Amino acid sequence: MGPTKDYLHQEFVYENVMYSVQRGFPWSAVAQIASMTKELLHDLKGLEKSEVISLIQRHLVQCQLPLPHAQQKALHDFIMETCVCHHRLYQAFLNGEINLKHTHSHLEICAPPCPLPLCEGTDVATMEKQQVLRELKAADAEKMSEIHRLKEQAKEQLTAELQASLGKKVHLHAFLQAQGDAVKDILMQEIKAIQELLDLKLRQSSLLGPVHSSNVLWFFKKLSTSNSSKPN
Known part of the structure; x- marks a missing residue:
């Protein structure tokens, strides 16, 4: 030994x-x-x-x-x-198995982040409400973008039709009727998008409280004024 x-x-x-x-x-x-x-x-x-x-x-x-x-x-x-x-x-x-070589792999262990104190935490109901608001705001922005796109599309289509009719003898009533028919589908899509946008804003106001409800009413009035100012 x-x-x-x-x-x-x-x-x-x-x-x-x-x-x-x-x-x-x-x-x-x-x-x-x-x-x-x-x-x-x-x-x-x-x-x-x-x-x-x-x-x-x-x-x-x-x-x-x-x-x-x-x-x-x-x-x-x-x-x-x-x-x-x-x-x-x-x-x-x-057994005399000494001076053996062993291969070791050093792995980095990432500990989970330390949780915040309970006093700094967020109530579950509040967190869920904030999540719903974020989703509604994202849908709101997407709907506004859609309305803007439809307006631009209608404008471009009317401009293209007007340029195409230049130099031609076209009766005014027939021309306006043709223009109305051309953008009718786009306008219907725009109206639907506006209604959906209003619904989103109402849902947001119901979550945010009475202070924000006044902002929605202001948006309604602005939209109504904008629509009433458009020529028939």
Whole structure:
């Protein structure tokens, strides 16, 4: 047995003896434990963990230590924990597997962010309300963009029809009728989009309260004024 193995063997026996002394075991029992652990470490060579457990239990039964049940159980648990936890280390030394090279990978562990104190948190109902408002505002912006696009489309179509009729003899009433029919579908889409926009704003005002309801009424009046100012 080499010096490294001798040191490991002595340390194993020493730890068990010191544990027994610190627990107040009788000196006769301490001597038996020292003798048992000297033999035990050699017998561990080549055993699996399950076999190690059986071996320790067998050695303790054979020793017949003059100890009460509680102290025997404490010693049993200590030896079990030592041998099982360091099983691979003991096997490596007993089998001469020293100076082995192992490859290790260092993985970065990202801990979750520390939660805010409860006093700084947001109530579930408030959070859900804010989420609904964000969705309504996004739909509002999308609908405004659609209305603007429809207005531009109608304007471009009217301009194109007007330019196409230049230089031609066209009756005014027939021309206006043709223009109305040409942009009728676009205007209907615009009216539908405006109605949907008003519905979105009403839903927002119901969530935001009476202060914002006045803004919606102002939007209604502005829209009504804008529509009434358009020539028929």
